[in-house]
Amino acid sequence: MSQSLFAILLNTIISATSVTNDTYLIKQADFLTSQNPNCEAVLYHSPEIDTPILQEYIEAYTFSCEYFDDIQPMEIWLTANNESAAAQLRQRWCDHRLRTDSSFRESYCRDSQIGVYLNNYVHWYSVDWRPGIDEHHQVNLADQHTLESDGAESTMAHEFFHAYQYSHLDLNIYQTWESRDLNMGRSEDASKPWHSEGSASFFGSYLAERMGSEDALRHYLAYYIDPNGGNCQDLINEAFSLWDLGFDTRNNCGYGLGAWAITFLISKHSIDDYLAFYDDLNPYGFFEAWSKNFGRTVDDFDVDFREWFLSTSEEVKFETVSGVIDRERERWASNKKAPRKGL
Numbered sequence: 605m606s607q608s609l610f611a612i613l614l615n616t617i618i619s620a621t622s623v624t625n626d627t628y629l630i631k632q633a634d635f636l637t638s639q640n641p642n643c644e645a646v647l648y649h650s651p652e653i654d655t656p657i658l659q660e661y662i663e664a665y666t667f668s669c670e671y672f673d674d675i676q677p678m679e680i681w682l683t684a685n686n687e688s689a690a691a692q693l694r695q696r697w698c699d700h701r702l703r704t705d706s707s708f709r710e711s712y713c714r715d716s717q718i719g720v721y722l723n724n725y726v727h728w729y730s731v732d733w734r735p736g737i738d739e740h741h742q743v744n745l746a747d748q749h750t751l752e753s754d755g756a757e758s759t760m761a762h763e764f765f766h767a768y769q770y771s772h773l774d775l776n777i778y779q780t781w782e783s784r785d786l787n788m789g790r791s792e793d794a795s796k797p798w799h800s801e802g803s804a805s806f807f808g809s810y811l812a813e814r815m816g817s818e819d820a821l822r823h824y825l826a827y828y829i830d831p832n833g834g835n836c837q838d839l840i841n842e843a844f845s846l847w848d849l850g851f852d853t854r855n856n857c858g859y860g861l862g863a864w865a866i867t868f869l870i871s872k873h874s875i876d877d878y879l880a881f882y883d884d885l886n887p888y889g890f891f892e893a894w895s896k897n898f899g900r901t902v903d904d905f906d907v908d909f910r911e912w913f914l915s916t917s918e919e920v921k922f923e924t925v926s927g928v929i930d931r932e933r934e935r936w937a938s939n940k941k942a943p944r945k946g947l
């Protein structure tokens with residue numbers, strides 16, 4: 605679930621990189637698009653994935669796009685979850701890039717981020733940071749719909765939200781990896797995910813719930829404070845800071861506790877307020893935009909969250925979750941732009 609090319613350079617993926625004949629690659633059967641003309645991502649997939657499953661993914665994409673906004677150009681690469689299928693799709697991706705992107709080089713093919721058990725988002729653009737030159741948003745998914753009942757929905761919404769995040773950072777302003785990470789609410793070295801992943805995880809489960817998966821957000825959050833689950837509550841003591849959480853913190857607690865923090869933030873404001881905050885990232889930067897939108901500094905919020913978490917019972921915590929869901933349901937119903945499907 606990494607979010608930038610910087611992150612992908614840290615990963616080593618072995619893949620075939622030779623260019624092959626295109627005839628097989630462009631056959632119509634191996635991609636599909638949404639029926640909504642305002643959400644026209646192309647979903648490229650392993651040929652062996654069945655149509656109903658593809659439909660589930662494309663519907664989850666369409667729902668997410670209708671909810672957050674149309675983000676273009678958007679490509680979705682969905683591989684069957686086995687190495688041979690992933691290798692084929694990587695090859696197809698590589699050939700596609702070489703055919704369509706003027707600045708793409710064969711040596712970049714190893715950075716596809718398409719693979720078994722890999723779900724992530726990558727914002728691709730030319731190596732010299734020129735916006736619009738070979739720029740595209742790419743969601744990579746491994747078909748794991750059988751592992752979780754809302755796996756297709758929550759994973760698609762999670763990764764789509766990363767596209768929402770990165771589409772709000774102007775490449776003319778943020779021209780380095782470090783500045784982009786910092787202004788997405790991560791540390792400069794991209795190692796602290798509480799904000800970037802916590803929010804994506806919140807929306808992954810929240811939208812899965814809107815798509816019909818009952819109590820998805822509650823179940824997601826409950827797992828991380830369950831002694832038999834993520835067991836992350838033990839990490840929070842009087843000295844705790846959200847910035848202590850890393851991608852390498854045990855049991856993905858950076859994701860789970862980050863999602864608790866975003867739930868707490870939204871309970872004090874609203875989803876609309878939280879999404880509007882992203883509009884201020886370019887003129888103000890992450891930290892000033894936070895203070896401007898939420899009335900507290902990020903440091904103050906960090907303390908607020910710790911104190912709230914330590915001083916409330918589980919019952920009160922879940923009342924907060926229910927409060928967000930109930931309030932946003934009313935908002936949802938009254939929002940003229942609300943998607944046509946779901947609660």
Ligand SMILES: [Zn+2]
Nearest residue numbers: 605606801804
């Ligand atoms: Zn993620």
